[in-house]
Amino acid sequence: MPNFTETEYENIIELRGISQSYDGGKSWIIQGLDFLVEDKPAQGQFVVILGASGAGKSTVLRYIAGLQRPTEGSVLVKGQPIGKANRVGMVFQQYSSLPWRTVLENVALPLEYQGVDKKERLERAREMVELVGLAGHEDKFAQYPTLSGGQLQRIAIARSLIANPDILLMDEPFGALDINTRLQMQDLLTEIWHRIHPTIIFVTHDIPEAVYLADDIYMMKPAPSRFTEHVKVDLPLQRSRETKRTDRYIELVRLVEDKMIAITGGEGH
Numbered sequence: 050m051p052n053f054t055e056t057e058y059e060n061i062i063e064l065r066g067i068s069q070s071y072d073g074g075k076s077w078i079i080q081g082l083d084f085l086v087e088d089k090p091a092q093g094q095f096v097v098i099l100g101a102s103g104a105g106k107s108t109v110l111r112y113i114a115g116l117q118r119p120t121e122g123s124v125l126v127k128g129q130p131i132g133k134a135n136r137v138g139m140v141f142q143q144y145s146s147l148p149w150r151t152v153l154e155n156v157a158l159p160l161e162y163q164g165v166d167k168k169e170r171l172e173r174a175r176e177m178v179e180l181v182g183l184a185g186h187e188d189k190f191a192q193y194p195t196l197s198g199g200q201l202q203r204i205a206i207a208r209s210l211i212a213n214p215d216i217l218l219m220d221e222p223f224g225a226l227d228i229n230t231r232l233q234m235q236d237l238l239t240e241i242w243h244r245i246h247p248t249i250i251f252v253t254h255d256i257p258e259a260v261y262l263a264d265d266i267y268m269m270k271p272a273p274s275r276f277t278e279h280v281k282v283d284l285p286l287q288r289s290r291e292t293k294r295t296d297r298y299i300e301l302v303r304l305v306e307d308k309m310i311a312i313t314g315g316e317g318h
């Protein structure tokens with residue numbers, strides 16, 4: 050009899066032996082990449098990916114989302130090949146709302162695709178809009194400058210969370226925001242994460258942001274790339290601006306910076 054522990058699968062994400070070529074194997078963007086993320090359902094996980102520009106960070110997210118298959122290797126999500134059953138949400142750097150629809154309608158969109166009836170989807174969208182701090186803006190059109198860049202990213206986060214994803218993929222979601230908005234969004238994201246515990250895979254170029262948000266940081270070497278470094282962020286689970294003043298935080302930022310410089314030779318990460 051198999052001994053089932055808390056969950057059926059040890060790893061919520063399992064990428065093994067991944068290689069990627071776009072020219073029939075003459076050159077390789079990614080080679081021999083493994084990426085295993087443990088499943089911790091009651092707690093979630095916050096994993097940050099760092100790597101030089103062009104290393105393949107977005108490509109890794111696309112594999113997990115099922116938007117792309119690697120040239121070689123296997124991708125399992127919750128122990129299964131990617132399929133429609135996987136609940137994976139995605140947030141990109143570019144604003145991705147439909148400007149001719151209201152905030153509420155944009156947030157409700159995934160439920161509309163699922164065929165949830167209008168009353169229920171708007172009710173659930175209202176809860177999400179509140180969760181991301183957009184109450185009062187429900188009926189505005191989701192476009193700049195009616196809404197700011199930060200508000201548009203809040204819509205994207207709410208929309209990705211409404212379908213109750215097990216995994217939330219975030220590709221430099223705060224990269225286009227000014228510094229104050231970026232700091233606010235970091236705090237919003239940690240707050241949400243503590244409430245609903247998805248497994249978050251977050252790509253950024255910003256090392257202080259990575260250390261502030263992550264449980265685990267994985268670093269990619271340049272092409273042919275794979276993960277070569279892992280840093281466990283042993284800061285308290287609950288973080289605040291004060292965390293950024295602690296010796297351990299400062300030490301970890303330095304450690305990650307040194308590792309990135311060693312991996313990339315200081316090339317734009």
Ligand SMILES: Nc1ncnc2c1ncn2[C@@H]1O[C@H](COP(=O)(O)OP(=O)(O)OP(=O)(O)O)[C@@H](O)[C@H]1O
Binds near residue numbers: 108109
């Ligand atoms: N369809 C494609 N054909 C050829 N090359 C591609 C294709 N898609 C991606 N690439 C290349 O694969 C590499 C990895 O791209 P990817 O966008 O994953 O990198 P990244 O690490 O996310 O970069 P950045 O930090 O600049 O966003 C890049 O060199 C890119 O040019």
